[in-house]
Amino acid sequence: MDEMNSDLPTAVAAVMTSPQRLGVLRSVVPDMAVPDADFRELAEIAADLFSAPIALVTLVDMRHQWFKAAAGTTETQALSTESFCVHAIAAPSNEVFVVGDASTDPRFAGLPQVTSAPLLRFYAGAPLLIDDQPVGTICVFDIKPRRNLPQQLLVQLQRLSRAAAALFKLKHEARQRALKEAALSREEQRHAMALDAANVGSWLWDIRSGSVSCNPAMLRMFGMPPAGVAQARDIFNTIHPEDRIATLSKLRSAMTRDEEYDGTFRVASTGRWLLGRGRVHERDANGKPTLFLGINIDVTNEQISAQRTRLLLRELNHRVKNTLAMLQSLARQTLRQTSDPREFMTAFAGRLQSISEAHGLLSDHEWGEIHLSALLAKQLAPHVRDYARQIEIHKDEILLGPDQAVGLGLVLHELATNAAKYGSLGVPNGKIVLTARGVDEDGHRVLHMTWTEVGGPPVREPARRGFGSILIERSLDKVMGSSVKIEFLPAGLTAIVRLPL
Structure with a gap:
C-alpha cells in the first residue's frame, strides 16, 4: 500500500488506489489540479442549499484532493490523508456521506482543520460518478455541528453531484472532439499543402448550386483568380472549344453510370x-448526383513527350523504309561490281557500317540535327592511324538533317575508303584537307565542302568509272539541289560537295 495512504482504513485505501478509478480520473480530467470556473456556480448552489460557509467541487487521486471549484475558501488542494472526501468516495452505497460533528468522530477528530482553524465540524459530500467510478465529490462544510438533516437536502446534493459529473464528461468529450478536429485540420492542411506542392488541383462540385470549391493549384491551372470558389460554367468555359464537348460528355456519362x-x-x-x-x-434520395469530387493534374509535358514519341516513330518508320531501299540498291550495285563473295562482303559491310554510324548519331539526337564534325569523326576515324595529324579540317559550325547526314556519310565513307586503298591515307605522310563553309544562296543555307588529298601517290583518272565513284556522285540524290564532283588532279583526288541544308 502507498505510504501516503497508510493512515487510511484498508477499504478506503483500496478505493483510493483502484487502477480503474484512477484510470477514469486521469483520462476524463487530465487537468485535475487546475481550478475551473465552470464549476463555481455548482459549488455556490450547494453552499446556498445548506446555508454552509464552504462548498467544494473536488477530485481525488492517490495523494491529493484537488478543488476544481470552491465557495468560501481560497484553498485549492489538500492531502488525501487529511480529507473527508476520501471516505465519501469509498462509501459502498454511493450515497451522501455525512459527518454531524467531526470533533466527536474518531476518523476526523485529529485532523488539522478540525483541531485548529477553521475548526470544521459538519461535512456532507456526494460522490461524483464518472463511468461508474467515484472520482471526487461535491461537498459542504460548516463550523457548527448539524443533526437530523432534511432528506430533501441530501437528494438535492446528489442531483448537483450528477450535474457536476455530467459537466466533467461533457467537457471531456468536447476536449476529445477538439483534439480530433485539430488533428483532422492538420491532416487536411497537410494534404492541401501536399496537393499544392505537387501541383495537383482538387475540386468539389456542388451540382445543385453550380459552385465548385477549389484549391489554389486548381485555379492556377485554369487561369482563374484565387477566389477558392468558382462556378462550374466558368470552369467549363476555360476548356479549349475542341475538347469541351467531349469533356462534358465524359462527365455526364460518369454521373449517369x-x-x-x-x-x-x-x-x-x-x-x-x-x-x-x-x-x-x-446522391440525393432519388439517386440524383449532388456532389462530384475530383482532381486535375497538369500533363502537358507527358503529352508533348507522347507527341514527340509518335513523331519519332513515324520518322523512324520513314527512315527504315528509305534505308532498306538504299541497302537493296547498294547490294545490287556492289554485287554487279564484283563476283568475288569475299570482296562483295567487305565492300558491302563497309557501306552498311557507314549508314549505321549516321543512323546512330541521328538516333542519339532523336532524329533531329547533328553536327558535321561528329559525322566526319565517325566516318573518317576508322581509316586513319592519327586523326589529328592526318585529317585537317577548316569548317563553319554546320548542322545536318537526317537526309543530309545519311547521304553525306556514304560520300565520306567512299572517299575515305578510296583514299586508304589508293590515295593519301595509304601512305605515311599523306593527309586529307577538308574545308566546309555554310553560305547563303537566295535566302537558303548551303554547305560547300571540298575534300582534298595531300601527300599521296600521283593520281590518274581511271579509264573506267567504278561503283565507288558512281556512289559518291549519287549518294546525295535524295537531297534536291545537291551535287558531288570528283576531280582526279595529279597532286591528289579532290571532291567538291554542294549540299542544301
Whole structure:
C-alpha cells in the first residue's frame, strides 16, 4: 500500500488506489489540479442549499484532493490523508456521506482543520460518478455541528453531484472532439499543402448550386483568380472549344453510370494539357448526383513527350523504309561490281557500317540535327592511324538533317575508303584537307565542302568509272539541289560537295 495512504482504513485505501478509478480520473480530467470556473456556480448552489460557509467541487487521486471549484475558501488542494472526501468516495452505497460533528468522530477528530482553524465540524459530500467510478465529490462544510438533516437536502446534493459529473464528461468529450478536429485540420492542411506542392488541383462540385470549391493549384491551372470558389460554367468555359464537348460528355456519362470520370483536355488560354479524374461523391434520395469530387493534374509535358514519341516513330518508320531501299540498291550495285563473295562482303559491310554510324548519331539526337564534325569523326576515324595529324579540317559550325547526314556519310565513307586503298591515307605522310563553309544562296543555307588529298601517290583518272565513284556522285540524290564532283588532279583526288541544308 502507498505510504501516503497508510493512515487510511484498508477499504478506503483500496478505493483510493483502484487502477480503474484512477484510470477514469486521469483520462476524463487530465487537468485535475487546475481550478475551473465552470464549476463555481455548482459549488455556490450547494453552499446556498445548506446555508454552509464552504462548498467544494473536488477530485481525488492517490495523494491529493484537488478543488476544481470552491465557495468560501481560497484553498485549492489538500492531502488525501487529511480529507473527508476520501471516505465519501469509498462509501459502498454511493450515497451522501455525512459527518454531524467531526470533533466527536474518531476518523476526523485529529485532523488539522478540525483541531485548529477553521475548526470544521459538519461535512456532507456526494460522490461524483464518472463511468461508474467515484472520482471526487461535491461537498459542504460548516463550523457548527448539524443533526437530523432534511432528506430533501441530501437528494438535492446528489442531483448537483450528477450535474457536476455530467459537466466533467461533457467537457471531456468536447476536449476529445477538439483534439480530433485539430488533428483532422492538420491532416487536411497537410494534404492541401501536399496537393499544392505537387501541383495537383482538387475540386468539389456542388451540382445543385453550380459552385465548385477549389484549391489554389486548381485555379492556377485554369487561369482563374484565387477566389477558392468558382462556378462550374466558368470552369467549363476555360476548356479549349475542341475538347469541351467531349469533356462534358465524359462527365455526364460518369454521373449517369456511376463510373469514374477520366479525361484529358486543354485549357484554352494557356494550351496546357490537364488530366481530370473524379466520381460522384453524394446522391440525393432519388439517386440524383449532388456532389462530384475530383482532381486535375497538369500533363502537358507527358503529352508533348507522347507527341514527340509518335513523331519519332513515324520518322523512324520513314527512315527504315528509305534505308532498306538504299541497302537493296547498294547490294545490287556492289554485287554487279564484283563476283568475288569475299570482296562483295567487305565492300558491302563497309557501306552498311557507314549508314549505321549516321543512323546512330541521328538516333542519339532523336532524329533531329547533328553536327558535321561528329559525322566526319565517325566516318573518317576508322581509316586513319592519327586523326589529328592526318585529317585537317577548316569548317563553319554546320548542322545536318537526317537526309543530309545519311547521304553525306556514304560520300565520306567512299572517299575515305578510296583514299586508304589508293590515295593519301595509304601512305605515311599523306593527309586529307577538308574545308566546309555554310553560305547563303537566295535566302537558303548551303554547305560547300571540298575534300582534298595531300601527300599521296600521283593520281590518274581511271579509264573506267567504278561503283565507288558512281556512289559518291549519287549518294546525295535524295537531297534536291545537291551535287558531288570528283576531280582526279595529279597532286591528289579532290571532291567538291554542294549540299542544301
